[in-house]
Every structure is written in C-alpha cells, then in structure tokens.
Amino acid sequence: MVSIRAFVVGTLLTSLASAKWIVPAGRWHDTDGNLINAHAGSVTWDHVTGKFFWFGEYKTEEQEEGGGVTVYSSDDLGTWQFHGKALSPIEGHPYISPDMIIQRPKVIYSEVDQQYHMWWHADNSTYGLLLQGFATSPNITGPYNFVDATAPLGNWSQDFGMFTDYKDNQTYALYSNGDRREGRDVYISSFNDAISAIDSVVHRFNKYDLEAPTIIQTDESYYALMSHKTGYRPNNVVAFRAPSLSGPWSQPFMIAEPYKRTYNSQSGFSLRIVGSERTTYMYLGDQWDLRSVWDSRYVWLPLTVDDKKHSVSLPWYDIYDLDIPTGNITPINGTSYAASEATVSGSAFKQEAPFATNGQIVTGISGNDSTVTFHNISGSGKKQWVSFYYQNTDDMGFGDQPGGTPDRIGGTWVVRRISSVVVNGNTAGMQTLVQRDTHKGIIMSTPLELDLEAGENVITVGGLDNGNGTMGADLDRIVVFPSEEDWRAGPGGH
Ligand SMILES: *[C@@H]1O[C@H](CO)[C@@H](O)[C@H](O)[C@H]1NC(C)=O
Ligand SMILES: *[C@@H]1O[C@H](CO)[C@@H](O)[C@H](O)[C@H]1NC(C)=O
Ligand SMILES: *[C@@H]1O[C@H](CO)[C@@H](O)[C@H](O)[C@H]1NC(C)=O
Ligand SMILES: *[C@@H]1O[C@H](CO)[C@@H](O)[C@H](O)[C@H]1NC(C)=O
Ligand SMILES: *[C@@H]1O[C@H](CO)[C@@H](O)[C@H](O)[C@H]1NC(C)=O
Ligand SMILES: *[C@@H]1O[C@H](CO)[C@@H](O)[C@H](O)[C@H]1NC(C)=O
Ligand SMILES: *[C@@H]1O[C@H](CO)[C@@H](O)[C@H](O)[C@H]1NC(C)=O
Ligand SMILES: *[C@@H]1O[C@H](CO)[C@@H](O)[C@H](O)[C@H]1NC(C)=O
Numbered sequence: 001m002v003s004i005r006a007f008v009v010g011t012l013l014t015s016l017a018s019a020k021w022i023v024p025a026g027r028w029h030d031t032d033g034n035l036i037n038a039h040a041g042s043v044t045w046d047h048v049t050g051k052f053f054w055f056g057e058y059k060t061e062e063q064e065e066g067g068g069v070t071v072y073s074s075d076d077l078g079t080w081q082f083h084g085k086a087l088s089p090i091e092g093h094p095y096i097s098p099d100m101i102i103q104r105p106k107v108i109y110s111e112v113d114q115q116y117h118m119w120w121h122a123d124n125s126t127y128g129l130l131l132q133g134f135a136t137s138p139n140i141t142g143p144y145n146f147v148d149a150t151a152p153l154g155n156w157s158q159d160f161g162m163f164t165d166y167k168d169n170q171t172y173a174l175y176s177n178g179d180r181r182e183g184r185d186v187y188i189s190s191f192n193d194a195i196s197a198i199d200s201v202v203h204r205f206n207k208y209d210l211e212a213p214t215i216i217q218t219d220e221s222y223y224a225l226m227s228h229k230t231g232y233r234p235n236n237v238v239a240f241r242a243p244s245l246s247g248p249w250s251q252p253f254m255i256a257e258p259y260k261r262t263y264n265s266q267s268g269f270s271l272r273i274v275g276s277e278r279t280t281y282m283y284l285g286d287q288w289d290l291r292s293v294w295d296s297r298y299v300w301l302p303l304t305v306d307d308k309k310h311s312v313s314l315p316w317y318d319i320y321d322l323d324i325p326t327g328n329i330t331p332i333n334g335t336s337y338a339a340s341e342a343t344v345s346g347s348a349f350k351q352e353a354p355f356a357t358n359g360q361i362v363t364g365i366s367g368n369d370s371t372v373t374f375h376n377i378s379g380s381g382k383k384q385w386v387s388f389y390y391q392n393t394d395d396m397g398f399g400d401q402p403g404g405t406p407d408r409i410g411g412t413w414v415v416r417r418i419s420s421v422v423v424n425g426n427t428a429g430m431q432t433l434v435q436r437d438t439h440k441g442i443i444m445s446t447p448l449e450l451d452l453e454a455g456e457n458v459i460t461v462g463g464l465d466n467g468n469g470t471m472g473a474d475l476d477r478i479v480v481f482p483s484e485e486d487w488r489a490g491p492g493g494h
Pocket of ligand 8: 466467
C-alpha cells in the first residue's frame with residue numbers, strides 16, 4: 001500500500017466533460033482514447049509532480065509476457081495520461097529480454113540516492129528463476145535502467161508487492177516464494193534505507209500457499225490481502241490482520257461474499273488516500289481474462305475497514321465517484337430494468353428463479369434469434385454506462401473449492417458465456433459482453449459503455465459464439481446510469 005496525503009494534490013483541474021468515474025471491470029481508456037494497458041499494476045504518488053503514476057505490465061495478443069512496464073499519470077485516479085514504457089524489454093538481455101517474465105512492477109522514490117526505484121518479479125518463462133528485478137531512473141516516468149535481478153536473502157521470490165509504513169516510512173517487500181513444496185509461503189521483508197536491497201525477514205506466512213500480496217494500514221492494524229494460487233483463474237481473496245507487521249497475524253478471512261471470487265478479480269495492490277473528510281482504502285485488482293490475458297480488465301474498489309471488529313471487506317459498486325481532496329466515495333445510482341419485464345424471442349424464455357428480480361430470470365439466450373429485448377430505456381443522447389446483471393452457472397469450481405466439481409467442458413476453464421449487445425437495432429455498433437462464471441443463484445454484473453439516443457431506446461442481448469457454442473449467460477436485469485457529464489452538471493454532481 002502507498003499512502004497519499006490529499007492536501008498535497010492542490011492542482012486539480014476538473015472539466016465537466018472529462019470522465020473520472022471509476023467503473024470496475026469496464027473498458028478503461030486513456031486520455032488518447034486507447035485501452036489502458038497496465039496489468040498487475042501499482043500506483044505511486046509522486047511528491048515532485050503531485051500526481052499519481054500507474055505502472056503495469058504491457059500485454060498484447062501477440063506478446064502476453066515480457067512486454068515491459070507502461071506508465072500512466074493522473075490527478076484523480078480516473079483520468080489517465082499515457083507516458084509510454086517506463087521499462088522497455090531489451091533483446092538478448094539476461095533478465096529483461098522479451099522472452100522473460102517482468103511482472104507486478106512497483107515504483108518508489110529513494111531519498112538516499114534521489115532516484116525512483118522500480119522492483120518487480122523477474123523470471124524466465126518457466127518460472128524457474130524466481131528473482132526480484134531492480135531498475136532506477138531520475139524521472140518517475142523513466143526510462144528505467146536495469147540494475148540487477150536478485151534472490152532475496154538467497155530465497156525464491158514470485159508475486160511481488162511493496163508496502164511503506166506511514167508511521168516510520170520503512171518500506172517492505174512482500175513476496176510469495178513459488179509453488180514448490182519447500183516454498184508456498186508469503187514473506188514480509190524489510191528493505192534497507194536506500195530501498196536497493198532486502199535486509200531481513202519480518203514475517204513469513206507459512207505454507208498458506210497464497211500470492212499477489214498487498215497490505216493496508218490503519219492507526220491500529222495491518223491487513224494483508226492475498227489471493228489463492230489458481231493461476232489466472234479468480235478466487236476468494238483473503239485478508240489477515242495484525243497489530244504489527246511481525247504479528248501475531250489473525251486467521252485469514254474472505255473479504256468479499258463467497259462464490260463471487262472477489263468479483264472475479266485478483267488482489268495485487270492497494271492505496272490509502274488521506275482526504276480532508278475521510279481516509280479511503282482502495283483495492284486495486286485484476287480481472288484476468290484466462291482466454292486472452294492481454295484483454296483483462298481492472299477491478300478497483302473502495303475497501304470497508306472495521307477496525308473495531310478487526311475486519312476488512314470489499315463491497316461491490318458498479319460505478320463510483322472518488323473525490324481525492326475529501327477522500328469521499330459517491331456510489332452512482334442508475335435506473336433498473338428487469339429482464340422479467342423484457343420481451344424474449346426464439347428459445348430464450350423466462351424461468352422461475354427465487355434469487356432473481358421479480359422471481360424470474362431469462363435463460364436460453366443463444367445466437368441472434370433467441371434474444372432478450374429491453375424496451376423503453378430512457379437515454380440522454382450521450383455515452384452511458386449500462387450494467388448487465390447475469391447468472392453464469394458454468395461453475396468453474398476451481399481453487400476456492402478444492403476437490404469441487406471441475407469445469408463441464410474438458411476441464412479447461414475458458415470464458416464460455418459471451419453475449420452481443422445491440423442498441424436500437426444498430427448491429428454495426430454491436431458490443432461484446434463478457435459474462436464470467438458466477439455460480440448457481442449468484443448474480444453479478446458486467447458494465448458496457450453504450451451510445452443511447454435521447455429519449456426511448458431498445459437494447460437487445462443475444463448469445464455470441466465463443467468456439468464452444470453460442471450461449472449467453474442468464475439475464476436478471478440491466479441498470480442504466482446517467483451520463484457522467486449530466487451527473488456532474490446536475491444537483492447530485494460535483
Ligand atoms: C528457467 O530457469 C530454470 C533454473 O535455472 C531452468 O531450469 C529452466 O530451464 C529455465 N527455463 C527456460 C525456459 O530457460
Ligand atoms: C521525464 O519524462 C517526461 C515524459 O514522460 C518528460 O516530459 C520530462 O522532461 C522528463 N524529465 C526529466 C528530468 O527527464
Ligand atoms: C528461505 O525459505 C525457506 C522456505 O520458506 C525458509 O525455510 C528459510 O528460512 C528461508 N531463508 C531465509 C534466510 O529467509
Ligand atoms: C516520510 O517521508 C515523507 C516524504 O519524504 C516525509 O514528508 C515524512 O515526514 C516522513 N514521515 C516520517 C514519519 O518519517
Ligand atoms: C443513491 O440512492 C440511495 C438510495 O436511494 C440514496 O441514499 C443516495 O443518496 C443516492 N445517491 C446519489 C448520488 O444520488
Ligand atoms: C449476430 O449478429 C452479429 C451482427 O450482425 C454478428 O456479428 C454475429 O456473428 C451474430 N451472432 C450469431 C451467433 O449469429
Ligand atoms: C415508456 O415509458 C413511459 C413513461 O413510463 C410511458 O409513458 C410510455 O408509454 C412507455 N413506452 C413504451 C413503448 O412502453
Ligand atoms: C472449447 O473447449 C475445448 C475443450 O475444453 C477447449 O480446448 C477450447 O479451447 C475451447 N475453445 C474456445 C474457443 O474457447
């Protein structure tokens with residue numbers, strides 16, 4: 001976790017038209033209009049520029065690993081400007097060539113040498129090296145120059161995290177130590193003053209076999225968040241609490257409702273934002289797309305900390321506004337349209353479901369002739385986010401349910417439920433809705449940004465072919481949100 005003191009961020013330029021809402025699992029674009037490509041990322045607040053910088057893994061369809069580290073900057077954590085690659089791969093380099101692993105980058109300023117220090121999980125493609133990479137730059141956006149890749153205190157290091165204690169500015173490395181039987185631990189180890197090498201082990205989470213660690217800190221507690229080891233498949237992220245980093249640490253507990261696999265996301269980083277009205281803790285996770293890792297989304301959500309109960313939890317919001325100066329989170333309300341009120345065609349039909357809106361869900365959505373159509377959707381004539389609430393009963397049953405029923409298709413989990421979304425019959429503007437596994441009776445949502453006309457609109461959902469059939473997930477309802485521009489201009493706006 002990195003702490004941000006909001007009063008330093010004094011140069012916020014807010015324009016009515018600029019988007020800054022945070023939409024977990026939505027397609028996020030930078031200020032150039034391109035998809036943000038910074039996976040397994042971390043965010044550093046920079047004392048020189050007074051901005052946030054997001055560092056992450058650059059992934060493309062052609063190259064999912066070894067693409068180097070990209071960097072984006074922001075004043076508000078919602079509007080991101082691209083600055084290119086902070087760390088570029090170098091052909092033939094023993095540790096940062098394009099066929100090596102450069103994962104989970106973290107950047108921190110070192111007062112000792114007055115350079116920015118980047119650390120990451122450095123490895124070869126078979127994860128046989130398990131090292132920590134180190135590079136430096138005088139400029140936060142880079143380019144970073146490779147220094148070394150080392151084994152911390154001679155040990156293995158896989159998923160890499162970093163944490164700075166706000167009480168004494170001591171920085172720690174957090175790392176899982178691989179999948180071998182002798183490993184399967186997570187370490188908290190202190191860095192030296194220069195943040196150029198690891199000094200000593202502070203705590204070892206022994207044999208829990210967890211990864212992707214991050215820590216949030218309150219005045220009384222430390223909460224260490226980690227995910228289970230299920231590769232790119234999501235699972236139920238757990239937290240441990242302790243009064244000090246050396247422990248004693250509590251039992252692990254889930255931070256989100258079971259069966260939702262932390263909204264199909266994996267932990268990796270967190271932020272503490274000290275606003276003038278409240279301190280907000282942010283969970284920065286990845287919603288990996290196992291089928292196309294390069295096309296993964298980001299799930300950033302505010303954490304709810306209850307220090308009296310020694311507990312932390314992660315409620316879901318489709319959309320929220322984060323105000324950095326005050327630290328306030330404002331969930332955005334939308335208008336709900338039930339699938340039970342929609343019309344169905346072909347083999348799509350409404351089925352009794354006690355867990356669904358009005359006790360009915362639409363199932364059998366398949367292809368372009370078996371669809372569900374929502375009528376009379378009020379639109380503003382501007383881009384609007386629409387959340388599609390669905391049930392996907394494929395139940396990958398992996399990781400969070402050891403020994404549970406594995407996948408129904410060949411034991412290999414892929415995203416099997418994909419739907420087409422067409423507004424007002426405009427098939428040329430069709431959007432693809434990815435509906436990851438939920439569970440039987442568990443409803444979750446995926447957001448899409450749609451062009452709605454001013455006045456009444458019609459939205460039609462059909463199943464798309466994923467190579468294993470054309471089934472869409474079962475639909476419960478859609479929620480249509482106001483345009484951000486209208487919301488900011490309106491009475492509830494900012
Ligand atoms: C990765 O490193 C390990 C340990 O040196 C080695 O055994 C393995 O062959 C390497 N993998 C590749 C693809 O070079
Ligand atoms: C740092 O990089 C930015 C571009 O990302 C550039 O505008 C700036 O001049 C650089 N500063 C230094 C000191 O190199
Ligand atoms: C290295 O890792 C192993 C396995 O976790 C552990 O038993 C050993 O104490 C570690 N050594 C150091 C110096 O941390
Ligand atoms: C931590 O470092 C920051 C930035 O250098 C400084 O402003 C702050 O006073 C330090 N806090 C402590 C407790 O040393
Ligand atoms: C959203 O709806 C809830 C419940 O009706 C209400 O308490 C809240 O003030 C609304 N939020 C906004 C931003 O309008
Ligand atoms: C549905 O229609 C869209 C747009 O015409 C087309 O791209 C898609 O392949 C169709 N899907 C199926 C399953 O026929
Ligand atoms: C749409 O909703 C409005 C307001 O509820 C209603 O007056 C109108 O008849 C509806 N139109 C259709 C096509 O259902
Ligand atoms: C379809 O399922 C098979 C068997 O699990 C799997 O190997 C294949 O990758 C899947 N195809 C697609 C396009 O998802």
